[in-house]
Amino acid sequence: MSSLKYDLLLVRYGELTLKKKNRKMFIGKLVSQIERALEGLDIVIRANRDRMYIDLENEDAYEVINRLKHVNGILSMSPIIRLEKTDEAMKENALLLESTFKEGDTFKVEVKRIDKAYHLKTHEIQQLIGGHVVKETNRSVNIKHPDHTIMIEIRYDGIYMYSEVYDGVGGLPLGTGGKTVLMLSGGIDSPVAGFEIMRRGVEIEAIHFFSPPYTSEQSLEKVKTLVDIMADKTGVDIKMHIVPFTNIQTTIYDKIPDGYSMTTTRRIMLIIAERLARKIGAEAVVNGENIGQVASQTLTSMNTINAVTNFPVLRPLLTYEKNEIIQKAVNYGTYETSILPFEDCCTIFKPKQPKTSPNLDTVIKYESNVDFEPLIEDALNQITTYTSKNEQESTEFEDLL
Ligand code: ATP
Numbered sequence: 001m002s003s004l005k006y007d008l009l010l011v012r013y014g015e016l017t018l019k020k021k022n023r024k025m026f027i028g029k030l031v032s033q034i035e036r037a038l039e040g041l042d043i044v045i046r047a048n049r050d051r052m053y054i055d056l057e058n059e060d061a062y063e064v065i066n067r068l069k070h071v072n073g074i075l076s077m078s079p080i081i082r083l084e085k086t087d088e089a090m091k092e093n094a095l096l097l098e099s100t101f102k103e104g105d106t107f108k109v110e111v112k113r114i115d116k117a118y119h120l121k122t123h124e125i126q127q128l129i130g131g132h133v134v135k136e137t138n139r140s141v142n143i144k145h146p147d148h149t150i151m152i153e154i155r156y157d158g159i160y161m162y163s164e165v166y167d168g169v170g171g172l173p174l175g176t177g178g179k180t181v182l183m184l185s186g187g188i189d190s191p192v193a194g195f196e197i198m199r200r201g202v203e204i205e206a207i208h209f210f211s212p213p214y215t216s217e218q219s220l221e222k223v224k225t226l227v228d229i230m231a232d233k234t235g236v237d238i239k240m241h242i243v244p245f246t247n248i249q250t251t252i253y254d255k256i257p258d259g260y261s262m263t264t265t266r267r268i269m270l271i272i273a274e275r276l277a278r279k280i281g282a283e284a285v286v287n288g289e290n291i292g293q294v295a296s297q298t299l300t301s302m303n304t305i306n307a308v309t310n311f312p313v314l315r316p317l318l319t320y321e322k323n324e325i326i327q328k329a330v331n332y333g334t335y336e337t338s339i340l341p342f343e344d345c346c347t348i349f350k351p352k353q354p355k356t357s358p359n360l361d362t363v364i365k366y367e368s369n370v371d372f373e374p375l376i377e378d379a380l381n382q383i384t385t386y387t388s389k390n391e392q393e394s395t396e397f398e399d400l401l
């Protein structure tokens with residue numbers, strides 16, 4: 001008897017099925033994301049209206065599943081064995097699948113008979129294969145709540161058999177929901193916020209405020225690594241716009257009273273993020289804020305910060321518990337990088353006692369003593385852009401701004 005060797009991977013789309021009108025576009029986006037995630041592997045993709053088959057050639061099914069685990073728009077995946085169309089082949093492979101089940105687990109057989117020419121009817125196949133497994137292994141059948149279902153599909157190009165189902169992240173394929181600017185620090189939260197917004201099919205370009213020499217090259221490398229991880233997991237290229245922020249930070253440090261420096265820093269970050277967003281055609285800014293977590297994230301504080309703009313600011317992590325965010329960071333694969341101990345620009349200029357309820361009129365009064373506008377324009381003009389995949393920096397933005 002041969003051991004299990006999978007020929008295909010079945011990919012189920014999930015929510016996408018609901019969007020009848022846009023289905024073609026959604027599937028197209030999903031296919032290109034999958035191709036990107038599987039780059040370098042020898043596979044062939046066949047996408048139908050409601051499911052997709054990936055021909056594995058000689059690739060390992062679990063390697064492919066692992067690479068697709070974070071691709072948005074995939075509900076679940078099953079590795080499939082394709083057999084010649086005989087009863088014997090079904091019987092033999094049913095036992096191979098059965099041998100992967102835990103002792104004591106129950107099973108049932110489910111049959112889809114697409115090729116009506118096959119010599120046995122649906123219930124006959126069910127009885128034949130179910131009966132064979134019971135006879136050979138003594139395993140119990142449970143029709144209502146089986147631990148495992150042996151799926152048999154009688155198709156024109158062969159018999160497909162499988163029993164394993166692996167969850168995908170669900171959500172919607174990237175690129176189907178517009179574009180946003182993600183405020184990306186080196187912390188735990190903002191990369192998770194990026195993953196969460198991408199789950200809804202929304203593309204991101206990241207913005208990172210960088211204050212050399214107060215923040216090191218290593219801290220920048222760390223953020224680039226986070227961008228690479230996000231790109232890798234979701235199967236898209238991600239850009240990060242790096243804003244030189246030193247002049248603004250030192251000016252704030254000199255000119256704005258300590259308790260309000262954090263508020264002004266955040267306000268200026270938001271102004272710059274909005275302007276960048278408008279330039280690149282993004283429709284919202286996304287950040288990793290979480291209600292009540294730190295001084296800058298009380299409702300009053302968010303209000304005072306947000307007052308600089310009418311632009312939508314999305315906060316996907318707003319109501320999560322910290323440990324939920326950490327768990328997500330672990331799952332998405334960013335946690336280990338996020339906890340590396342390099343300072344980010346805000347840690348270094350952190351006021352001793354930031355106001356938890358900064359008053360809007362007060363901050364406006366303090367800011368009116370400083371001409372931030374030329375500094376903001378300078379910072380925007382000096383943006384450099386890092387792209388996840390080819391790891392190149394360019395100053396392409398200078399031409400646009
Ligand atoms: P994070 O773990 O994402 O850093 P946090 O809980 O530490 O979040 P803050 O450091 O107060 O919170 O930052 C709040 C949000 O502001 C971040 O989630 C991020 O979106 C944005 N942000 C902070 N620092 C930067 C930075 N240097 N560049 C870009 N965005 C930043």
Ligand code: MG
Binds near residue numbers: 185186187188344
């Ligand atoms: Mg932080």
